[in-house]
Amino acid sequence: MEVIKETAEMQALAAELIKEGKSIGFVPTMGYLHEGHLSLLQQARQQNDKVILSIFVNPLQFGPDEDLDAYPRDEQRDLTIAEENGVDIVFLPVEETMYPHPLSLKLSVVNRADVLCGRSRPGHFDGVVTILAKLFNLCRPDRVYFGMKDAQQVAVVDALIEDFNFPVELKSVSTVREKDGLAKSSRNVNLSALEREEAPFIQQALQKGRMLAEEGENDIDVIVKETMKFIESKTHGKIDYVELLSYPELEPVDKIDRQVILAAAVQFQHARLIDNVVFDETGAISKG
Amino acid sequence: MEVIKETAEMQALAAELIKEGKSIGFVPTMGYLHEGHLSLLQQARQQNDKVILSIFVNPLQFGPDEDLDAYPRDEQRDLTIAEENGVDIVFLPVEETMYPHPLSLKLSVVNRADVLCGRSRPGHFDGVVTILAKLFNLCRPDRVYFGMKDAQQVAVVDALIEDFNFPVELKSVSTVREKDGLAKSSRNVNLSALEREEAPFIQQALQKGRMLAEEGENDIDVIVKETMKFIESKTHGKIDYVELLSYPELEPVDKIDRQVILAAAVQFQHARLIDNVVFDETGAISKG
Structure with a gap:
């Protein structure tokens, strides 16, 4: 080398x-x-x-x-x-x-x-x-x-x-994940034991949002709100953002008629975690 | 091809x-x-x-x-x-x-x-x-x-x-020139007969400015003013600018202690002509 x-x-x-x-x-x-x-x-x-x-x-x-x-x-x-x-x-x-x-x-x-x-x-x-x-x-x-x-x-x-x-x-x-779905990150070591248990719910929430689209939900606000609600109900983290945008253009969309990203950032006590899922107009995962 | x-x-x-x-x-x-x-x-x-x-x-x-x-x-x-x-x-x-x-x-x-x-x-x-x-x-x-x-x-x-x-x-x-020193340009055809006779004085003026430096003149203002005066006395064109700057940085200089450019733009009736000379701290032409 x-x-x-x-x-x-x-x-x-x-x-x-x-x-x-x-x-x-x-x-x-x-x-x-x-x-x-x-x-x-x-x-x-x-x-x-x-x-x-x-x-x-x-x-x-x-x-x-x-x-x-x-x-x-x-x-x-x-x-x-x-x-x-x-x-x-x-x-x-x-x-x-x-x-x-x-x-x-x-x-x-x-x-x-x-x-x-x-x-x-x-x-x-x-x-x-x-x-x-x-x-x-x-x-x-x-x-x-x-x-x-x-x-x-x-x-x-x-x-x-x-x-x-x-x-x-x-x-x-593709993002490398722990067995429970948490995206691997050098920041994960800064999570408390409880936060570490809660953190996999971020990816679960994003998948829940994606599945809403798969089931035909086309209202962006509904998908974003449901994703946020799930994170809020399952973790003590503070949501920095949950956004659904076209991908890779990262522009706001009215409905899911192309490839989109649903992404979240959640602030825990000593670690800010991010994760996302990219899917197409049918709700099928296309990246990540 | x-x-x-x-x-x-x-x-x-x-x-x-x-x-x-x-x-x-x-x-x-x-x-x-x-x-x-x-x-x-x-x-x-x-x-x-x-x-x-x-x-x-x-x-x-x-x-x-x-x-x-x-x-x-x-x-x-x-x-x-x-x-x-x-x-x-x-x-x-x-x-x-x-x-x-x-x-x-x-x-x-x-x-x-x-x-x-x-x-x-x-x-x-x-x-x-x-x-x-x-x-x-x-x-x-x-x-x-x-x-x-x-x-x-x-x-x-x-x-x-x-x-x-x-x-x-x-x-x-290097700039390609007519025999009389005028820089070749597709704009030269837009010069009147008189302007065409005057136009070579732009390069002559720049060379005059350069020679001042060669002779030891270190006051930028003097060099620029002499160059302008020569263009004004020899042509009917309107000077857009005569500038002396470091080259290639194109920053103002206090004195000529590095490579510089002396450049001019002159507006004639139907043609705007530009020309320049690049020289080092001794006044010797280093480019162009």
Whole structure:
């Protein structure tokens, strides 16, 4: 496994791989790898000749009130995990390498950003697409892998690739779940014992909402309200949002006549959990 | 010579060329080719295995008061010229192909745009970098060619490539001039006979300004004022601007201690002419 820190070196190696006809699978991360990342790496490993993992805690996607310095880091552990999971190249730049001087251009997300988690994190997705545009040009992947747990991120990356014709195929990977249905997350350890028992009801509530659509319910408000009611009745968490939007456009819908996402964010005492389900006009799960 | 209209086909062909180890030189244009373009094609031909010419009148870089429909077009003539000048591939998309739906992201130029010609064309360079990002991803060039006549455009493209790590080398090509020094431009035909005689004094004025620097003059205001005075005394044109800025950063400078541009725009009765000279701290011409 090669560990690369410089942009020029990364770009040169990617160019070499492309000329050799190797397909490149790319998993961009902020490190502190967990099982969600492993499922991305696994799929990248299956579908490509070479797997590039990037580890970079991107300051541009942190808001002024978000603690960049407190973001967990464990480089040695990450490298061990990468090696064990068949990564060929780890791209591990420092901030000065990725942002050597202030940017002259600004890339902003004008649609798909101001809903769901994006509403409370203004500028977050601008930072995400900026670093991804840079990483795409440095690592030049054929396929890039993201988890459907962050469905909004997948939608925004879809727009990035589509709007700017990046020669990259977006692969969204199903959310990894505990046996009881709770989406795996590094935040789950911050749940109390009781909260941990309640947390799986978020996914159950979303499935209940989806099933209403499957049974023919076409009133968005009813579906959202029933989903909220279920979460409220089964957990002590405070609902941040439950939203039903078109997917991946993330626009409000009057009725379910296309692919939609039903997504929730619930604040527990020391952990904010998010989850979602994506389904089509028949109510059948289509992603995630 | 191949003529390609679809984005997917262009992207597939570029990928094929890259895998074959062919270097790609790219000349993006809005068509209506003139001698300036030919010098770009010529250099691209010399330095690359394959030359791609794109012809696309990009609506995004026209302001609301600028007449997109009146922009001159002559596809058949352009294709003949392309063929005669050794172009391998012409990429000739229509608007619906390049912008099939409204963009979800917005790319803006925050530095380098609000000076020189950019000041009177708000949003113009946003449109330029957006279409270029798309074209870079579709044509995937090793080298891209722009004329130094539009020095601000070169500076903005430099920022695009630098900020987003596009794997493209920017080649700026010297302005093609008439024997008397007038920069060649399709707008020159709109000059009256007298104006045509006066127009070469723009470049002479810029060179005079540069020579002041060469002789040790370090007061920016003096250089700009002398340049303006010379243009005013020698032509009937109305000066739109004469500016001296760092290059390619296009920032104001206190003194000439790095590479700078001295640029002018002069409005004649039916033609607005621009020209520039780029020189280093010794006053020696370094570009253009």
